[in-house]
Amino acid sequence: MGDSNIQELIEQYVLANQNQIYRLAYSYVHNKDDALDIVQESIYKAMTGKQSLNKADAVRPWFYRIVVNTSLDFLRRKKREAEPEEDIMLHANCTATDDQYENIDLKQALSRLPSAYRSIVVLRFFEDLTLEEIATILNENLSTVKTRLYKSLKLLRVEMSETE
Template identity: 30%
Template sequence: MKHDIKIVKKAVKGDSEAFESLLFNEEKMLYYKALSLLRNKEDALDAIQETAYHAYQSIRQLRQCEYFSTWLFRILIRECYKVLKKRDRLIPYEEKELLRKLEFTEEVTIESCYLNEALSKLNSSYQTVIILFYYHDTSIKDISKIIDKPVSTVKTHLHRAKKTLKFELERSYLIHENIT
């Protein structure tokens, strides 16, 4: 979301009303992103509260006012991962949506258990990139900023994750075919 740069600059200088108005403009995005990652209303609200707190504490460190939304989203993602790590959960996703966006063109119907298994075999950085890119429609440039990696690394992770995911899905299907 684009914000008025003047309001962001006021918030950076310490104007709490300007900061509050920026948060109100982002509240729906924060809630839906947190809910999609955590799949629990209470956890999502906790993550948003922590995000607001940490953002308010560090708003003076924001260097480029035009990237306020990206900066805030990065804080939210970190808070969501803290909650997930604390509860020792995997990143949730909707299987059918992810398969559609991956354009998996096999003639077979992939069951969600296959996707769960395949995604669980990816390392966490690959999982993060796949889910942010395909499920949350986050650009590669934004993913790069969120995970603090160069764009080329994000592209490499995305390529390798897709390759591994496709291999694992095909392998799961073949194993299932031989059993039945």
Template identity: 35%
Template sequence: MDIAKLVKKAKKGDDESFEQLIGSVRQKLYRTAYAYVRNEQDALDVYQETIYTAYISIKTLKKPESFSSWITKILVFKSIDFIRKESHHFTTDNEEIFTELIASENVDFIMHSMDLSEAFKFLNPTVKTIILLRYYHELSIKEIATIMNYPEGTVKSHLNRAKKELRPILKEGYLYE
């Protein structure tokens, strides 16, 4: 069954449809949460909070076909909130939060080789998030722009800059579209 139909059923209170929706994004959501919080139990907590929030607010989803990007946005914000609470470091500057994330060596699950893993560590924190959303979650430029609250042109320029930075570091081309 397609996502739009499942969302419409879930909006009407069909729990089985909601479970099917979550099943379609479960693995990516957990891995994304883990990339942010760097701890299995904390990632599960963030994941569960995300599912709960999505469940109680699914009726607010305006475009059923954008379920995946909608729930990913919830997860990203839940992850950032978790990091803020855990570090007792309250800031509105996402750069500082993402800088902490980039220091993590536990995001290797998304990498296909040590070369890419090592190269990924050198990226600007914002660019790292954009690449995660683009190539791991396979979101469009427009969806990433919506999630990150950036103009589409800014997202495109971040992606292009990242590709230029990564090309000399990587021995084999990984970022081909």
């Protein structure tokens, strides 16, 4: 594939899937502006790294990996910058208009999961990706993804039963 074909493929994918891409970024940062920044940065990274896309049918997991990694990088930067009190205030100031999940208990339980586990749950159940696609996106072994998904669901079950 030529560079112009790859660029066109990426542009078409982003335009056709902009809501899902935004929702994925939002599921990590829970803030509209930050999610939009992540989407913008992910598009930039995709365009500058387009030569790493090998097959046209791999654009979805390839781009999702970029969004996930960009989101995790953003959270790491934010964590280094924030004081503990500020971090608590950020979560306390989330408004209902920022909330994409209807079940607040589920959102809170998801936020308590380790990021590697949360990523798998979000990609599997909110983005409807296969376990193979998730393994590709997260650059993990398929058995690792299955194990983490099982453990995540077990932790969520415990967490949810404690809140009832």
